[in-house]
Every structure is written in C-alpha cells, then in structure tokens.
Amino acid sequence: MKRNYLLLLTVFFLLIQSSISGQNTSLTHHMTPEEELIKDQIDRDFYPTLPPAGPVRMVAEFEHMQAVLIRYPFGIPMSLIKEMSEDCTVLTVVANQSQENTVRGQYQSAGVNMNHVEFMHASTDSYWTRDYGPWFVVNGNNEIGVCNFPYNRPRPNDNDIPIEVAEYYDIELYGMELISTGGNYMCDGMGIAASSDLVIEENPQLTLTQINGKVLNYLGVHTYHIILDPLGEYIKHIDCWGKFLDIDKVLIGQVPSSDPRYSDFEYVADYFEQSISSYGTPYEVFRVFTPGNGQTTPYTNSLILNKKVFVPITGSTHDQAALDVYEDAMPGYEVIGVTDGGYGWENTDALHCRTKGVADLGMLYIRHYPLYGQIPQYDSFEITAEIIPYSDEPLYSDSLKVFYRVNGGFYNSVPLFHQDDLTYSGFIPTQPTGSKISYYLYAADESGRNKKHPYIGAADPHVFFVGNPLPELTVTPDSLIYTDYMQCIDGQIAMAINESDSDIYITNINNEGWDPFFWWIDPFQVSFPYLMEPGDTLSLNVQIGIPLDMMPGFLQDTLFVETEMKTHQVFILVDSILVSGLNEKHITNNGINLNIYPNPVTSQTQVSFTINETSDVQVTLFSSEAKILEIHSLGNLKPGDYTFPWNKLFTGNYPDNGIYLLRIETNNHLETRKIIQLN
Secondary structure: HHHHHHHHHHHHHHHHHHHOOOOOOOOOOOOOOHHHHHHHOOOOOOOOOOOOOOOOOOOOOOEEEEEEEOOOOOOOOHHHHHHHHOOOEEEEEEEEHHHHHHHHHHHHHHHHOHHEEEEEOOOOOOOHHHHHOOOEOOOOOOOOOEOOOOOOOHHHHHHHHHHHHHHOOOOOOEEOOOOOHHHHHEEEEOOOEEEEOHHHHHHOOOOOOOOOOHHHHHHHHOOEEOOOOOOOOOOOHHHOOEEEEEEEEEEEOOOOOOOOOHHHHHHHHHHOOOOEOOOOEEOOOOOEOOOOOOOOOOOOOOOEEEEEEEEEOHHHHHHHHHHHHHHHHHHEEEEEEOOOOOOOEEEOOOOOOOOOEOEEEEEOOOOOOOOOEEOOOOOEEEEEEEEEOOOOOOHHHOEEEEEEEEEEOEEEEOOOOEEEEEEEEEEEEEOOOOEEEEEEEEEEEEEOOOOEEEHHHHHHHEEEEEEEOOOOOEEOOEEEEEOOOOHHHEEEEEEEEEEOOOOEEEEEEEEEOOOEEEEEEEEEOOOOEEOOOOOOEEEEEEOOOOOOOOOOOEEEEEEEEOOOOOOOOOOEEEEEHHHHHOOOOOHHHHHEEEEEEEEEOOOOEEEEEEOOOOEEEEEEEEEEEOOOEEEEEEEEEEEEEEEEEEHHHHOOOOOOOOOEEEEOOOOOEEEEEEEEEEO
C-alpha cells in the first residue's frame, strides 16, 4: 500500500510539474528517476488507428520540407533559427499568446525572416521535437498525413505534439502502437529504414515479426534494419552514430582503433557496406570521426533541411574534418557548421534532436530507379520514373525532362513522355563504349513547385557507364522453385540459348557455393570456355541434395552462367518446410490448391485458392531474398473456393519489377507460388 501511495505522489508531482505553463525546462534527454517509476504508463492513453490506405510511403529527412518544427523555450541558438528561416517556415511551438509575443520580439531583434515564421499554441514538456515530433507518411491516395506513435518518455504534452501538428495542418492522423522515438529512426523514403535495437527493448510485448508488420503497414517500410547500438551510451539513438544522407548514402561515426567500441562501429559500417539500398546498389558509406571519450563530437546529429546541411560543431580540432566529410558526401548542398550558442551540444544530444522537418504537403515527388554501373550499348538508354504531384495540380508537360551529359561535358536534355498513369520515360541517345553518362530528372507542376532527381540535381547526378554490346544469350527460366522432394531428386531444367547470329563462349557455370545444390550439363562433358554457335542450346539440370537435419524455412542460391560479356542468373529457391517434411504443415492432394493468373501480374491478376477444411488463412508475400513484404490474415474461412484481386490483396509496398513469392497458409497446410511483376 505504501509503495502505491508513493507512486501516486510521484505521478501527482510530475503532473503538477508538467502543468506549470506547459513548458518544462528541467527535464533531461534521458528519463529522470521520477519518470522511471512511471514508464509503464508511456502508452497507456495512446489511441491506435487503422493504418493508412496503401501503398504507404514515409517521407525521408532529405526530401523537401515546407517547415521546421522547434519549441520555445529554445534548445538551439538564434543564429540557427535565423538561417533556417531564409529558406523555409519556422514553426515554433509556444504555450500561449504571451509566449508568442515574446518570441516574435526575439525573432525580430535577431533578424529572423518574419515572412517565414508561424506559431502553434500547445503545451510541451521539453525541446526535443525530433524525438516526439510527427512522422509524415503518404497514403495510397498520395495524401500526406501524420503517423503518431507512443513517445518513449512519460511526457504527456510532448507525446501529443503529433496530434497537434495534424490538427494545425488539417491532415489525417494515424496511430501506430509501437513505442519509439524520432532520434532512433531514419528512413530513405522508398521503404527502407533503420533503428538501433532500442526499438526491440522498448516493445517487449511485440515479436520482431509484429514490429516489422507495424512499420510495413503504417510506414511502408519493407526492410527494417535493426542494428546493435555501438555507442555504449544510455540513449541508444541511431542519430548519435549514423544517418541516411540520401537513398544510397549512409554516414557512420568512427572511433580510434584503441577505443573499446571500435569493433562495434566497424561492424555497423561493414553491415551497411554489404547491404543493398533501394536503388538496388550497395550503400556508399561515409565515415566521420566521432571519438567521444571526453571529446564532444556530435557530427552525425546534423539536420538536412532542403539544400542545406546544419552540422553541430564545438570548437574541436575535428570540426573541419567533419564538415569536409559532409562536403564530399553531399556535393551541391550548403554545409553549415553551427555552434551551440550556449545551449550545449553533447555527443548524445545536439541540433538534430531539437529540430524536426515538416514535409511539404504538396510535394512534387519523383520515384526513380537509376541506371547504375556498366550498361550495355543500346540504341538508347531508357530513363523511367513515376512523377506524382501531391498537390493534385497538373504537371507542366514541357517541363518534364532528363538532363544528361557525356564525359563531363555540357548538359543536354531529352523530354520525358507519358507512358501510363503516373509513369514517364525519356531516352538518352546511344553513346560510344566507355562513355560516362551523368543525368538527373526535372519536373514542375502548376502549384509552382519543381523537383529534381536526385534532389540536388546537376551537382550530384546519377552516373552510369556504357559497356560493350551484349551477345544475345538467354537463360530461361530465370528462377527454379522446389516445393517437393522429387523435384529436388529429379532436378529441374534451365536452358541456355544462343539467339544471336554470332558465336558465344560460356566461360563458366557456378553457384554461390551452398553445398546441397548440384547441376548437370547436357552434354555432360563440357569444358570451359564452351562454344555455343548461333541457335545452340545447353541444358542445365539443377538437382538439390537435402540434408536430413534441414530446418524449416527458405534456402536459396543463384546459378551463374558466365559469358565474356555478361553473367546470367538463375534464382534457385527451396521451400524446405515443404521439402523436408520436418514441419507439421505440408501439402497433400486435398490441402490447398493455389493459382495466380495472369502471371506476370497485371491489374487483372487474381489470386485463387481452394481449401477443404475450416481454417484460419494467412497470405504472405516474400521478396526473392525471402524477406517478408506483406502479411494478411483472411480470417477463419470455411471449405470452398476463394478469389481475391491481386491489387486489392496487396498494397504494393515492393519494387515495381522483380520476382516474388506468395505463400498461402492454413492451420495444417501451406503452398508457395512464384509471382513476376513487370512494368
């Protein structure tokens, strides 16, 4: 009884403390001892909602912002506020009109651009707007809304700020019941995000699958990198040691080799170097020296705000090197070092923590997968993109262009032509072998907005090189999926066909090295290089040796057919749950009959299946790497035939083109089918 009484007194004290002017300045970035006593109340009053209509997309920090959210009393210097007001609105949270009048006077005296100043009246507990501020998501109707979440501090006023922002801008509010904080989250705007393992610690009631399901449904995140925190501090926020600078660029802190954390930081850097970005390319990883251990070097805790990058500096001898890293990683941006102005930067708390971008609600968005690396010498190089005006204003058709230059010369342009719906294509003329082609896309709409892709345009374009013309060798099919034991024993056939009018040499055939995969070549005796004359075919019989102790799951490999010009790939996947029989779920003649037609999928594709028993039914969509993209429960169904439109069953949170796997699962049975998505 005494313990409960003390707890009530603590809660009462915090409520009184929070209510004084609604602006608490005594709180720290980490939880206070008093807050630790009531941390179980963090999500007590949270109101969850249904997720946005899909497909969902979360806006990245490096996309266009119409405002930046800060709070008074301030945690950032007036010089930073003045600089931010030059290019976008400064939305300041104040408790009441009296505070607004005070801040207006301070802004005017400091030379802040008052044409770019707005105020929102709301109570707050602290100035860490990054941590408790709104996350901006785009629903399937291309409307930007706010995704709310339980803030990982028992600070009720801060926790309500996403609600206040949604009301201020009169936009939709979604409630995702996942305890989190903005300082421990970064995303690329195309379905990839990252956090430290703090997100698992703070949601013990959720499995990893459930966490992935929430970020997929509410944020459109299909690949969520949850990484062990290398910092070794109380906060475990990812912005203390890492940052997405662009869709394919990551900044990671670096410590001396003598630091006990050195191997942890190197692991994180290696992890991203080996990961694939949303462009389908490896990340370009940049390192910034952040030694800590008595030195204040919070360089990853920076703010990207449109074409400026604000980097916290402290007078350290490492400041200039950090600014140089940003200059190198982000050409075309204005990189600005910001001192703390007396507010104090820390390694775990600097200007990123105390500012939060507000997405441009009428953004002109370009979604494009760039050409990369060495591209064959085609008659022209097709550049395809989706161009979406969130303002609903028409595009200026004569503004839609691809700007390109060859070998560092002057930029030329070609028009983007409308293909269908929101898709446009432009064609860069063929260039000599070995040419370096740099390009970016440009669009404008009648709202007055314009957009480049990449965001910075000419200063940091996409780049590819023109390779040699490729021989017309085809390898078909491009994937082999094994779902029963006899398929593994008998093998399945992939055919290499020389469809050109010239000789082709196959220099090697191999796989990535997973032991149970075998392939037999017809004719059996083949030495490399193997000559294929025009019209020749070569049969590859791929057999699988399954070890008896195989655990359930997907096992995959890739068969490589290498020529002098190109490596052809055959994706191989064994659904070992079905093959090994070690799982209680299995296929029988009276289990599930799954059909997908037409396939490759179109807007008319139907997913049809038959079940012969009353059962809970779940449908899961996997990427070709066996990552879960979407999970849908169809509820408890009676025996019978069922059909669902493909574009209604799945919201489209996956790349436009590629191979996918659809699994339908009942209480006792499951079945998997390959799906091909083409433009």
